[in-house]
Amino acid sequence: MKTKKTGVYIVLIIGALVFAYPFVWMIFSTFKPDGEIGNIRLLPVDWTIINYQLVLDRIPIGKGFINSVIVTGFVTTFVVIFGSITGYSLSRIKWKGRDTLFSISLLTMMVPFQITLIPTYILIVKFGLTDNLAGLIIPTMVTGFSILLFRQSFLTIPQDLIDAARLDGCSELGVLMRVIFPLSKPAIVTVAILTFVANWNEVLWPLIVIREQSLMTMPQMVALFAVGGGADASVGAQLASALLLAMPVVIAYLIFQKYFIKSLASTGLKS
Amino acid sequence: MKELFKKFNPGFLLSTPYIIHLMLFFIYPVIFSIILIFNRWDIVTPMEFVGFKNVERILMDEVFLQSIINTGIFLVLHIPLQIVVALLFAVLLNEEIRARGFFRTLYFLPVVVSGVVVTIIFQQLFSYDDGLLNQLLQTINLPQIPWLVSSAWAMPSIALMATWKNVGLYIILFMAGLQSIPEQLYEAARLDGSNTWQRFYYITLPMINPTMVTVFVLSIIGGFSLFIEPYVMTGGGPMNSTLSAVLYIYNQAFNFGHMGYAATLGLFFAAIIFTVVSLQRKFVETELYQ
Numbered sequence: 001m002k003t004k005k006t007g008v009y010i011v012l013i014i015g016a017l018v019f020a021y022p023f024v025w026m027i028f029s030t031f032k033p034d035g036e037i038g039n040i041r042l043l044p045v046d047w048t049i050i051n052y053q054l055v056l057d058r059i060p061i062g063k064g065f066i067n068s069v070i071v072t073g074f075v076t077t078f079v080v081i082f083g084s085i086t087g088y089s090l091s092r093i094k095w096k097g098r099d100t101l102f103s104i105s106l107l108t109m110m111v112p113f114q115i116t117l118i119p120t121y122i123l124i125v126k127f128g129l130t131d132n133l134a135g136l137i138i139p140t141m142v143t144g145f146s147i148l149l150f151r152q153s154f155l156t157i158p159q160d161l162i163d164a165a166r167l168d169g170c171s172e173l174g175v176l177m178r179v180i181f182p183l184s185k186p187a188i189v190t191v192a193i194l195t196f197v198a199n200w201n202e203v204l205w206p207l208i209v210i211r212e213q214s215l216m217t218m219p220q221m222v223a224l225f226a227v228g229g230g231a232d233a234s235v236g237a238q239l240a241s242a243l244l245l246a247m248p249v250v251i252a253y254l255i256f257q258k259y260f261i262k263s264l265a266s267t268g269l270k271s
Numbered sequence: 272m273k274e275l276f277k278k279f280n281p282g283f284l285l286s287t288p289y290i291i292h293l294m295l296f297f298i299y300p301v302i303f304s305i306i307l308i309f310n311r312w313d314i315v316t317p318m319e320f321v322g323f324k325n326v327e328r329i330l331m332d333e334v335f336l337q338s339i340i341n342t343g344i345f346l347v348l349h350i351p352l353q354i355v356v357a358l359l360f361a362v363l364l365n366e367e368i369r370a371r372g373f374f375r376t377l378y379f380l381p382v383v384v385s386g387v388v389v390t391i392i393f394q395q396l397f398s399y400d401d402g403l404l405n406q407l408l409q410t411i412n413l414p415q416i417p418w419l420v421s422s423a424w425a426m427p428s429i430a431l432m433a434t435w436k437n438v439g440l441y442i443i444l445f446m447a448g449l450q451s452i453p454e455q456l457y458e459a460a461r462l463d464g465s466n467t468w469q470r471f472y473y474i475t476l477p478m479i480n481p482t483m484v485t486v487f488v489l490s491i492i493g494g495f496s497l498f499i500e501p502y503v504m505t506g507g508g509p510m511n512s513t514l515s516a517v518l519y520i521y522n523q524a525f526n527f528g529h530m531g532y533a534a535t536l537g538l539f540f541a542a543i544i545f546t547v548v549s550l551q552r553k554f555v556e557t558e559l560y561q
Contacts, residue, residue, distance in 0.1 A: 020377050101286060108297050111297075114538075123303075243388075260383060
């Protein structure tokens with residue numbers, strides 16, 4: 001029994017090394033001069049911050065950070081607001097056409113984005129929203145998945161509570177704000193985390209809609225920096241920009257890890 | 272506002288923003304993508320009706336075929352690797368162990384980090400001359416591997432990286448699946464004189480089938496959505512060996528201005544995703560309660 005336990009720990013620790021080492025390697029490599037990065041030694045011999053200086057010189061990464069905060073902030077807020085009011089109207093109010101709308105919202109999750117990618121871009125061009133942060137926000141400001149999650153959560157709230165609030169003269173919005181929301185914190189947290197992570201990391205859509213550097217989001221800027229040779233092939237600078245991009249999500253993850261794991265695991269339900 | 276709520280059902284009113292969004296960003300794009308199939312268009316000059324030219328072209332397009340083969344190679348390596356690794360760690364983490372939370376946090380870390388970050392890290396680890404992986408191979412006297420520079424190895428390398436990035440999610444899903452198996456089943460099997468392997472094969476595997484299906488579906492969708500990894504690492508090369516479905520759509524639309532053809536590609540890829548997902552439902556999904 002004892003030897004079995006040891007074996008389990010050995011495999012788990014090897015796993016931990018495999019998942020953690022590339023990140024640790026990245027962190028130390030950003031403090032190495034380029035010639036040293038290929039070195040198998042983990043710690044730098046000559047510590048340097050030249051890679052970070054190079055990143056700041058070449059790309060407006062601070063601007064990229066702000067753009068990403070704006071886009072992610074707006075999208076997350078909108079998805080929570082519109083997802084919850086739609087989820088509420090699709091679960092706790094009876095009206096004609098409700099079930100049809102719910103079926104369509106499920107259908108939107110089944111249609112692969114490869115179909116809508118090009119036509120949505122054309123729509124954005126027609127609205128004159130290319131090179132505009134609104135072009136990144138508007139297409140994803142409400143999602144079928146958030147509606148589904150809110151609807152499932154709202155369905156568990158006892159009808160008596162809702163009836164009581166309605167009898168007290170609450171409007172439907174009032175019921176949502178005073179009764180439903182306080183009881184649905186887990187659903188709100190889940191939707192917020194999923195939307196935050198997905199949008200912070202999104203890079204395909206920004207690459208299509210934004211061409212002007214001062215409007216680029218952080219992942220887009222870092223991706224183009226790595227691919228376009230803006231880094232002058234400096235590996236250290238590429239890694240430094242990648243580290244800056246990873247930091248906000250990693251910090252949020254380490255603080256709220258339980259919620260992160262639970263929320264992202266719930267995407268498994270999608271299928 | 273009050274008037275409005277009297278005139279219309281409040282349920283309908285609360286859904287109106289979503290209905291408008293749905294019409295603009297779902298119904299219109301789906302219809303427009305069908306129109307685009309029959310047209311040639313570069314967005315700048317007027318649209319030109321070409322009949323079935325786009326469809327004919329796709330059927331003759333060797334690069335399109337190549338991108339499907341690439342995705343197939345990716346999936347054939349990615350799915351089994353992911354299932355084996357995720358299941359192994361899920362079983363181990365379900366043992367009575369210390370620091371379970373610590374291990375779980377670490378394994379899950381790559382899931383939340385941007386694909387851009389992971390791609391930039393692995394581009395260096397995969398480097399032929401001074402990458403960490405080849406240096407490790409050298410120290411144990413194995414030949415170096417041309418990870419990203421050979422057309423035979425490039426896609427498998429990306430599949431390996433994608434497994435590293437995603438497997439944490441499936442470890443969590445498999446752990447939940449394993450915990451839902453009633454202990455009595457194992458007890459009963461033990462009394463019947465079964466061995467560990469038999470219990471795994473006849474109880475564990477069928478009971479975690481729903482998680483298995485999730486891994487398949489998400490991997491298939493993920494394989495056909497692959498974009499930033501080849502975009503940053505290889506540009507689709509060498510010799511189109513890492514050209515993914517989405518990268519090909521992207522190139523056709525935004526490098527060559529072939530909106531009609533790109534939309535046609537999108538529809539074909541979506542049809543393939545649909546077919547593959549329903550096929551796997553047939554073969555992978557088993558009825559639990561017959």
